[in-house]
Amino acid sequence: AQLALERDYEAQRELDTRYRVLMEMTRDPVMLVSMSSGRITDLNPAAAVLLGGARPELIGTAVAQEFDGRRRGEFLEALANIATVDAATPVEVTARRSQRRVLVTPKLFRAAGERILLCLIDPAERASLASDELG
Amino acid sequence: AQLALERDYEAQRELDTRYRVLMEMTRDPVMLVSMSSGRITDLNPAAAVLLGGARPELIGTAVAQEFDGRRRGEFLEALANIATVDAATPVEVTARRSQRRVLVTPKLFRAAGERILLCLIDPAERASLASDELG
Numbered sequence: 060a061q062l063a064l065e066r067d068y069e070a071q072r073e074l075d076t077r078y079r080v081l082m083e084m085t086r087d088p089v090m091l092v093s094m095s096s097g098r099i100t101d102l103n104p105a106a107a108v109l110l111g112g113a114r115p116e117l118i119g120t121a122v123a124q125e126f127d128g129r130r131r132g133e134f135l136e137a138l139a140n141i142a143t144v145d146a147a148t149p150v151e152v153t154a155r156r157s158q159r160r161v162l163v164t165p166k167l168f169r170a171a172g173e174r175i176l177l178c179l180i181d182p183a184e185r186a187s188l189a190s191d192e193l194g
Numbered sequence: 195a196q197l198a199l200e201r202d203y204e205a206q207r208e209l210d211t212r213y214r215v216l217m218e219m220t221r222d223p224v225m226l227v228s229m230s231s232g233r234i235t236d237l238n239p240a241a242a243v244l245l246g247g248a249r250p251e252l253i254g255t256a257v258a259q260e261f262d263g264r265r266r267g268e269f270l271e272a273l274a275n276i277a278t279v280d281a282a283t284p285v286e287v288t289a290r291r292s293q294r295r296v297l298v299t300p301k302l303f304r305a306a307g308e309r310i311l312l313c314l315i316d317p318a319e320r321a322s323l324a325s326d327e328l329g
Contacts, residue, residue: 067202073306074209077226080303080312081213085220091212168215171208177215 087179092122094167094174097135099125109180111157126152126163138176142167151183160184222314227257229302229309232270234260244315246292261287261298273311277302286318295319 082089088106092099099122107114110125117125123134128151141147142165149162160183165176217224223241227234234257242249245260252260258269263286276282277300284297295318300311 064199064202067199067206069306071202071206071209073308074206074213076303076305077310077312078209078213078216080301081216081220081224084301084312084314085216085222085224086314087220087222089216089220166215166219168211170211171204173208175212177212177219179219179221 088181090122090178090180092135092138092165092176092178094135094139094176097121097123100175106180109157109159109161109182110154111159125155126161127155128152135176138163138165138178139167139174141165142176149179149181223316225257225313225315227270227273227300227311227313229270229274229311232256232258235310241315244292244294244296244317245289246294260290261296262290263287270311273298273300273313274302274309276300277311284314284316 082101082103085103086105088103088109090099090102090106090110099117099120102110102114102117104114107117110117112125123132126134134150134152137150141150147164147166149164151160151162153159154161162181162183164179164181166178167174167176169175217236217238220238221240223238223244225234225237225241225245234252234255237245237249237252239249242252245252247260258267261269269285269287272285276285282299282301284299286295286297288294289296297316297318299314299316301313302309302311304310
C-alpha cells in the first residue's frame, strides 16, 4: 500500500509538472477561472502581459474585476453560456489594468466536481486583422 | 485512509483534465518526447497538423523518424543539448510527412524520474517573417 501511494504521488507530480511546463511555454494567452468562486485560479505569462499585471497579483482576483465593458455579475455567466456552445464566439472586453481590447474565448470543463473555465485571450486588433484576411 | 485515497484520485483526475484541455485548446503546436524512449508521448492537434499526420498515428512513434535533415541518432541528442540552454536556438528540420520546414524549440523537464522534452514547433516561414519585422 505504501508503494501504491508513492506511485500515485509520483504520477500526480508528473501531471503537475507537465501542466506547469505547458502553461509556461505556450505563447497563447491562457487563463483558468473557477466557476464557483469567479476567481482566476491560474494564468500563463502571456495572459498576464495582456491583462497588464503580474501573475501572483492576478491569481486569486475576481475575473469580472479585471475586465470592463460588461456588468460585473453578468460577465462570468456570459462566459459560461458561450463556453457550452461548440463554435464559441469570443466576448470582446477591455482589460482593466492594460486598457487593451481583448477577445475572450472560454471553454467549460469539469474536474473533480468543479466547473472550470479555460479562456484563451486574444488582442482584439490581431483577431480583426485575421478576419480581414479571411473575408 | 479511504477518503485520502479518493482525494488523491480526484486531485490527479483534475490535473489530468486540466492538462488535456490545455493541450487541446492551445494553438501553439506542442509535442512531448520521452528522452528514455525517444518517442512522442503526446502532441496537440496544432502540432499534428504541422507534422502532417493524425494524432493517434503520431503518438508512440520515434521522434527522429518524423523529421528529416538530421542523422537519426543525433536528433534527440541535439534537442536535449539545446534544451538545457536558457535562450534556446530552435533546430530547423523538415517534417517528413508534411514536408514542411519547421523550427523545433525544446525544453527539458524532469517528472517522476523521467526526462521529458516539451517542444514548441513553428513553421519556418512564419518565424523568418517575424525576424524580418524585428530586424
